[in-house]
Amino acid sequence: MAQERDVNLVGALALALADIVEKSLVGDAPEPGAAAAALLLIHHRPGFLTERLHGVIGLSQPGTVRLVDRLVRDGLVKRKPGEVDRRTVELHLTEEGLRRTSAMTRKRSSALGQTLAVLSEDDRSDLARIAEKLLRTLPVDERHAYEICRYCHEACCTHCPVDAGTPLHDPHSTLV
Numbered sequence: 001m002a003q004e005r006d007v008n009l010v011g012a013l014a015l016a017l018a019d020i021v022e023k024s025l026v027g028d029a030p031e032p033g034a035a036a037a038a039l040l041l042i043h044h045r046p047g048f049l050t051e052r053l054h055g056v057i058g059l060s061q062p063g064t065v066r067l068v069d070r071l072v073r074d075g076l077v078k079r080k081p082g083e084v085d086r087r088t089v090e091l092h093l094t095e096e097g098l099r100r101t102s103a104m105t106r107k108r109s110s111a112l113g114q115t116l117a118v119l120s121e122d123d124r125s126d127l128a129r130i131a132e133k134l135l136r137t138l139p140v141d142e143r144h145a146y147e148i149c150r151y152c153h154e155a156c157c158t159h160c161p162v163d164a165g166t167p168l169h170d171p172h173s174t175l176v
Contacts, residue, residue, distance in 0.1 A: 017112070021151055024111035028103040030074050034059050034067055036104060037150040039093065042077060043101040044154045047090040049082065056146040076100060105153040135161040 029036035034057040042048050054064035071077040076097035082088030116124055139145035145162045
């Protein structure tokens with residue numbers, strides 16, 4: 001019974017933290033969910049291919065194209081012909097897109113930091129160590145790794161545990 005309770009507590013915590021992250025992005029993301037994920041992924045990996053984005057943000061290919069159209073129209077993203085393959089379309093943030101993603105990552109970090117503030121420094125270190133251990137084992141492939149890290153503040157995540165087992169360095173990879 002204790003094991004079931006542990007699993008239940010972790011599940012409740014995961015949902016509560018996900019809600020905190022989602023709420024922290026409201027106001028800077030042009031729309032909730034996929035738009036915030038798209039902007040942050042493009043921020044992490046300038047040149048992310050339109051063709052790959054739908055597999056990570058959970059939209060159909062046509063839905064992803066419409067989302068990118070809105071992000072371009074809103075002045076947050078610009079399209080460029082692919083550097084490696086001119087038939088592909090690379091996505092890059094505009095200055096406004098960079099401003100918004102910076103605000104999103106700051107607010108996300110602040111909201112999560114406030115939540116973790118009830119823990120002692122040792123407890124936070126223990127939680128981070130456990131999270132890192134779990135994150136190393138979760139990704140099943142590159143697409144899944146991007147899904148896990150879609151809201152990450154990559155600049156502060158040196159030696160990413162998700163990246164450790166999954167090569168996430170090539171925005172032109174055909175794995176996604």
